[in-house]
Amino acid sequence: MTMAKVSDVDAASVASTAVPDARTNVVQLVSADISTIAGVSLYGSRAEITRIAKIDLEAGQNRITITGLPSAMLEETLRVEGKGSATIHDVTVARTPATPQPHPQKSATSPHLQSLYKERKAVGSELYRVSKHLEALERFASTLNAKDNSIDQVVEVMARYEPEAAVLHERTYDLEQRLLELDDSILEEQSRLRSEADAATAPTVSSELGKQLTVAIFARGKGPVELVLVYAVSSASWRATYETRVVTANSTKDGGAPVDLTYKAAINQSTGEDWADVPIVLETASPTFGLSIPQLVPHTLSVHRPRSRSPDRYEHSRRRRAHYSRSRSISPHRYPHVVTVRAGRSMESHRSHSPPAPQMVAQEAVVTSMGNVTASFSIPGRSNIPSDGEDHQVTIAKLKLEARLQWVAVPSMSLQTHLKGYIENTSEYTFLPGKTSVYLDGSFISKSPVPPVSPRESFECSLGVDPSIRITFHPRTKKAAKSGLYTKTQTHSYSQRITVFNTRTQPVENVAVLAQVPVSQDAAITVKVSSPALPPAADQNQGGSASGSGAPSAVRVSGAVSAAWEDSREGRFKWTAKLAPQEKLMLELEWEVSAPAATVINGL
Incomplete structure (x- = not known):
């Protein structure tokens, strides 16, 4: 029922x-x-x-x-x-x-403490008797004199005195040491009893x-x-963690590679209750309590009208200035602080004519909703999560995904080649923000962030540096020339060569080499890229082609190499190439800068 x-x-x-x-x-x-x-x-x-x-x-x-x-x-x-x-x-x-506890006794005791007290009293009494014995012996020795005793009698008495006094002194030392030991034992036992009493009276x-x-x-x-x-x-939470393993030797002809992604959860709780042998469901939703709907406030507009200066206030200010002018002309040395006074009055006068300061406006908060799809993850079996405040790892799922690999190099900034993977979430799980440990060809590379990813979405994952793709950035060459019969023009020509070497025994399908040319900020300066033969920057939209299709228009450089603007307004472009095993690729960048001969060009 x-x-x-x-x-x-x-x-x-x-x-x-x-x-x-x-x-x-x-x-x-x-x-x-x-x-x-x-x-x-x-x-x-x-x-x-x-x-x-x-x-x-x-x-x-x-x-x-x-x-x-x-x-x-x-x-x-x-x-x-x-x-x-x-x-x-x-x-x-x-x-x-x-729970109320009885007050501890004023003097806690125990049989052991009582025996220590008894022994200390006995040792103290014996020490008193020995001291009296030694005192009497010393008093007797001090009464000997040559008038009443012969030398033989004195020698006989001293022969008996010395060993007896030595025994009494040694016994006194032993008893004093025993008293110190008993005092330490008594203090230790009293401390133990106080600890037990405190534990007994502590709140339950x-x-x-x-x-x-x-x-x-x-x-x-x-x-x-x-x-x-x-x-x-x-005091209980969980966060997503990941482990990503990529084997580049298993890459396909179209540049893809299988990815083993382990989806984990780090559970942490310090609630005071141990979660022993319990089923745990992980929720991606974020519950909120007491969240009210924002209220709109009126947004008003008005015409700004500067405040006119009042004639009365102007006349009052004029009279004050005339008064201080007369004061200065009468006796400038009578007022040694006249400069300070004038400065203060001048500021006051200035404030009287300035328009009032605008009122402070509180910054309005912006409320946003992430809009991610929520999900519930049931952990297989039963879990044991103690209340210790430590992270405990549980596995949500082990997934087989596919990644599209890309090798990216920026030779003008670094000679390293970075490997990126564009991974598609083909599973039914929602990925929460977290960190993933990246393993490339069995070796740990780095930790990379994972953004929120819903099913069927893709995300970018950094796979570290690939030393098998070597970059050589050759020295840049420069030439300067002048031309024109009446109107002289100065031209600066530049040439840059970049070598890309694939030392791997497998081909690499998607190598991107990023480069940059100068951008003119003045109509008198012209920048022209002759190699690769990219369309003029003025004909390109930022991040897209002139036609507005959204994809940059690429030009064919050679059979396996193409080039396209990435952002023509900033002069960035990239080569995209496919390299066979042990293949070396030479990329050439040539551009020229033209301007009137008398023009001084900054940035060359």
Whole structure:
């Protein structure tokens, strides 16, 4: 049977004021003893816990208090449901009060401490007797004199005195050392007893499990019921991590390569409850609480009208200036601080004529929605995530994807060749933002960011540097010439050669070499690229062709090499080539800069 409910509890707002009478069955239980976690739905910054508790009720009114619930519980999310022949009347959630403990005794003791005190007293008494004995011996030795005793008697007395005094001195030293040892032992035992007393009087409520739930239930008959507690907790999160493995030797003829991508989750929780042997569902949605709809405010326009200066204010200011002018002309040496006064008054006068400062305007917040497709990932089997605040890795899926490889070099900046992969998400999983560990041909290369990717979307992944594609950037050559009969023109010609060498035993299908030529910012200066034979920059749209098709128009340089503008307004273009195994490719860049002969050109 399903347990009837008076209300589906908003536990933060419901508080029970009823006082249980003598017929109410009052029971206090510990959550870990009578309930288990049946499931965890983990979001980016919180988790939803489902607990099932089995409780024995008496017929009639019952008041059940369950302690040991996490302090990180968000009280407004608590729901209490159940199964059984009973009705839920009231639910209250609060902090668990500390259990009052008896005050510790003023002087804690133990049998061992008592024996130490007894031994110390005995050693102290013996030390007193020995000191008195030694004192008497010393007093007797001081009474000897030659008048009353012969030399033989004195010698005999001193012969007996010396060994006896030595024994007493040694015994005194041993007893004093024993007293020091006993004092240390007494202090150690007293410290141990104080620690035990402090532990006994310490609060029994854990700071991490400091909340309790009180449920008022009316049962139609005696017997067990099942309560289901659903609540959200903070201090729990998960983030996506990835592992990407690419083997370039398995690349296809069209430049593609298989990719093994392992989709993982790093789970972290410090809620105070250990998630032991529980099913976990990872949610990509981000729950929000109390988010209100933004309200539009009026956006008004008006004509700016400068404020006119008041004639009265102008006349008042003029009179003040005349007054200070007369003061200066009377006696300039009577007022040694006249410069400071004038400066202050001048600023005040200036402020009186300046228009008022505009009012500060608060920066308006911009609310955006990412709009990503949400998904739920059920972790296979059951997981064990202790409440230790450490990352625990679980695998979501192992995927076989396809990547289109591209080798990219920028020789004017670096002689290294970078490898990129354009990976298509052909799976049914949504990729969350995270980091991926990249392994190229079995070796760890680097960590690369992964953006949010929905199914059927592609993303770019950096695969590190490929040393098998070698770049040589040859020295640049420059020539200058003048031409023209009446109007002289100066021309600067430049030539740059770049060598690309594929040392691999496999062909590479998509090698991009980026270069740049100067861009004229003045109509008197003309820049012309002669090799490769790209269309004039003025005919190109930024990032596209003159026809507006969106793709840059490419020109054929040779059988396997083409060139196209990337951004003609900034002078960037690239060669795209296919290289056979052990092939060397020579790329040539030639351009010239023309301007009137008297023109001084900056940037050459």
